[in-house]
Amino acid sequence: MVLTAAARAAALRCAPVPAAVLFLAAVPALCAEPAGLTVHGRVELRRPLGTVARRPSVAELGMPPGHDVPDRSRCVVYFEVAPQGAFEPLELPRAVLDQRNQAFVPYVLAITVGTTVEFPNDDDTYHNVFSLSKARRFDLGRYPRGRSKSIRFDQAGVVRVFCELHSHMSAYILVLAHRYFAMTDAAGDYQIGAVPPGTYTLAVWRDGSVRARRTLHVPEDAAQDQNFSVD
Amino acid sequence: MRPRTRLAAALLPVGALLLAWAPNTSAIDAWDGRLRIGGELSGTISPVDRGFFNYSSYELSSLRLFRASVSAEVQPVSSLALLVELRSDNLHAPEIDALYVRFRPWPKRVFDIQAGEVPPVFGAFARRRYASAEVLPGVPLAFQYLTSLRADAVPRNADELLSQRARGWSPSYELATNSKAAGLPFMDAGRWDVGVEARAGSGPIEIAAALTQGSLSRPGASDDGGQKQLAARLAWHPSPAWTLGLSAARGEYLTGEAVARFASSHPAHQAAWGADVEYSRGHLILQGEAIWSQWELPALAAPLIAAPVSGRGGFAELRYKIAPGLTLAARGEHLSFSRVNTSAGIESWEAPVSRLEVGLKYALRPRVSLKAAFQGNWRDAGRVRQENLVSAQVLLWF
Numbered sequence: 001m002v003l004t005a006a007a008r009a010a011a012l013r014c015a016p017v018p019a020a021v022l023f024l025a026a027v028p029a030l031c032a033e034p035a036g037l038t039v040h041g042r043v044e045l046r047r048p049l050g051t052v053a054r055r056p057s058v059a060e061l062g063m064p065p066g067h068d069v070p071d072r073s074r075c076v077v078y079f080e081v082a083p084q085g086a087f088e089p090l091e092l093p094r095a096v097l098d099q100r101n102q103a104f105v106p107y108v109l110a111i112t113v114g115t116t117v118e119f120p121n122d123d124d125t126y127h128n129v130f131s132l133s134k135a136r137r138f139d140l141g142r143y144p145r146g147r148s149k150s151i152r153f154d155q156a157g158v159v160r161v162f163c164e165l166h167s168h169m170s171a172y173i174l175v176l177a178h179r180y181f182a183m184t185d186a187a188g189d190y191q192i193g194a195v196p197p198g199t200y201t202l203a204v205w206r207d208g209s210v211r212a213r214r215t216l217h218v219p220e221d222a223a224q225d226q227n228f229s230v231d
Numbered sequence: 232m233r234p235r236t237r238l239a240a241a242l243l244p245v246g247a248l249l250l251a252w253a254p255n256t257s258a259i260d261a262w263d264g265r266l267r268i269g270g271e272l273s274g275t276i277s278p279v280d281r282g283f284f285n286y287s288s289y290e291l292s293s294l295r296l297f298r299a300s301v302s303a304e305v306q307p308v309s310s311l312a313l314l315v316e317l318r319s320d321n322l323h324a325p326e327i328d329a330l331y332v333r334f335r336p337w338p339k340r341v342f343d344i345q346a347g348e349v350p351p352v353f354g355a356f357a358r359r360r361y362a363s364a365e366v367l368p369g370v371p372l373a374f375q376y377l378t379s380l381r382a383d384a385v386p387r388n389a390d391e392l393l394s395q396r397a398r399g400w401s402p403s404y405e406l407a408t409n410s411k412a413a414g415l416p417f418m419d420a421g422r423w424d425v426g427v428e429a430r431a432g433s434g435p436i437e438i439a440a441a442l443t444q445g446s447l448s449r450p451g452a453s454d455d456g457g458q459k460q461l462a463a464r465l466a467w468h469p470s471p472a473w474t475l476g477l478s479a480a481r482g483e484y485l486t487g488e489a490v491a492r493f494a495s496s497h498p499a500h501q502a503a504w505g506a507d508v509e510y511s512r513g514h515l516i517l518q519g520e521a522i523w524s525q526w527e528l529p530a531l532a533a534p535l536i537a538a539p540v541s542g543r544g545g546f547a548e549l550r551y552k553i554a555p556g557l558t559l560a561a562r563g564e565h566l567s568f569s570r571v572n573t574s575a576g577i578e579s580w581e582a583p584v585s586r587l588e589v590g591l592k593y594a595l596r597p598r599v600s601l602k603a604a605f606q607g608n609w610r611d612a613g614r615v616r617q618e619n620l621v622s623a624q625v626l627l628w629f
Contacts, residue, residue, distance in 0.1 A: 053258040053259060053260030053264060053267045054258060054267060055258045055267070055269040055302075056258065056267050056268065056269045056302040056303055056304035056314060056316075057304060057314070058302045058304070058314045058315075058316045058329050058350070058360070059350050059358045059359070059360040059361070060350070060358075061343065061345070061350060061352060061358075061428065061430040061437075061439050062333065062335070062341065062342075062343030062345070062430040062432075063312070063333065063335050063343055069264075124471070125471055126471040126472075126511065130555060130556075131555070132555060132556050132594055132595075132596060132597055137555040137556065138555050139514065139552055139554075139555040139556070141512075141513035141514040141515075141552065142471075142472075142511050142512060142513060142514075142516075143512075143513070144470070144471045144472070145471075160597070162597050167258065168258070
């Protein structure tokens with residue numbers, strides 16, 4: 001198998017990250033070009049996760065403003081070892097992590113390395129997005145409604161995002177070194193397209209950790225149906 | 232170092248390690264989010280404060296303090312909540328520091344009523360209750376520094392008042408109901424009043440008023456025989472960047488026993504006016520607060536204390552995030568006092584005090600921080616007139 005220059009560069013950029021995080025250590029010998037096969041399935045959650053609690057508002061003079069409850073049911077399904085060609089440069093990807101009704105939307109954002117994420121503020125109050133994660137430390141400062149700031153993520157890993165002004169606001173950005181991943185939808189369904197035939201390890205990540213792993217073989221002429229049940 | 236302090240110092244690294252390994256967690260919740268529990272653990276060390284510049288009404292120094300607090304909010308329905316906070320300082324038995332009911336009669340209107348041991352409506356700093364929201368370990372002078380006035384004693388005359396300048400940690404008067412007690416600050420940010428308060432908001436304007444016991448200097452009093460304080464604040468938020476506030480309060484600061492024995496025919500009120508401002512944008516926060524307070528004293532003997540004594544205090548604070556997780560702060564502050572006629576001439580009844588505090592806060596994790604600060608204190612009288620203190624704080628919260 002031959003790694004492209006971009007693939008080598010992408011792999012080298014990946015610093016060590018927590019065990020729960022996808023990190024591409026090697027690229028296996030696989031088929032050359034994507035054959036357009038699909039891996040799809042459903043992730044069933046054995047138990048719902050609770051809300052992200054607001055700190056008791058003991059020092060307030062009245063009821064604090066209400067806030068939305070983040071959707072913590074979404075999972076990221078991804079290949080731990082990516083097919084050849086996964087590191088081909090994509091066109092400048094961009095994504096949005098909104099701040100709306102004192103919640104980050106979405107709660108989980110999966111992106112590829114090199115993606116620039118916009119953080120618009122859609123609330124009437126200030127927000128102050130920051131992260132102290134090893135994969136990307138940043139602090140955007142306070143800015144009002146209608147303003148947006150952005151950050152480019154150049155290293156694979158998990159980035160935990162908080163608002164300094166609202167302790168109940170948090171979100172995850174999962175920065176992956178390749179494009180073979182998918183977010184589950186409201187029903188738990190996912191679909192990863194254009195997968196070249198080969199043998200892979202499929203992982204299911206939810207709320208900070210990998211909840212399941214499975215090795216699968218993608219043949220040359222059949223889509224794969226992979227269902228999971230995770231905590 | 233006393234045994235409790237040693238124990239606190241020993242426990243702090245253990246707590247730090249525990250939380251450093253713990254997952255990033257927000258407050259604990261249960262009952263579908265209707266019960267929320269938060270907590271804060273902080274340990275602050277500094278050399279001995281020989282000038283008592285940082286001692287509070289609890290006779291504790293804010294720079295030599297191990298504090299653990301747990302707060303809880305139970306909200307069975309959206310319009311009603313019960314809030315409580317327990318706090319332990321230097322491993323003493325926990326005390327209830329806040330306990331009140333919050334009620335919003337009309338769900339869509341910003342109008343709330345709170346009753347019990349409630350947060351003060353006066354000013355802004357006294358509601359900045361948590362070390363996690365601060366960069367500097369010190370408490371501003373106006374909210375902590377002990378003047379020579381006492382709640383349980385009165386000076387016989389202006390000479391006796393003057394003799395206690397710069398002795399706020401233990402002023403001594405002949406006419407006292409206790410042999411020893413600490414003096415009074417302008418406003419005690421460490422304790423809250425018992426009473427009822429209401430807050431109403433409309434657009435950028437917010438009004439709050441409270442009827443409580445005691446006074447700003449001596450809140451939370453329960454042995455006063457019904458003496459009340461009225462306090463109010465008007466706040467204006469022209470934009471998210473700005474908050475401007477004006478406050479006023481009037482209450483009786485002497486204990487019921489002191490009034491009965493020494494000042495039964497004299498008023499003994501504390502009246503205060505305050506202004507506060509906050510501006511923030513990007514990585515910068517500017518805060519300032521000013522208090523003007525006067526205390527009525529009985530005119531018992533010559534040379535008489537003819538008029539209420541007063542003091543002016545204030546601070547200006549700047550914070551700037553110089554890197555993710557790293558914040559720099561500086562605060563300048565000053566207290567000055569009115570003059571009284573004494574046998575020795577006209578003098579300010581209490582010694583003016585100034586402070587400059589500069590510090591750094593570094594967030595190891597989102598809810599674990601280290602702080603280090605330098606504090607310079609200057610006073611125009613007293614055994615210790617100038618004192619420099621270096622302090623460090625470890626802080627964990629959820």
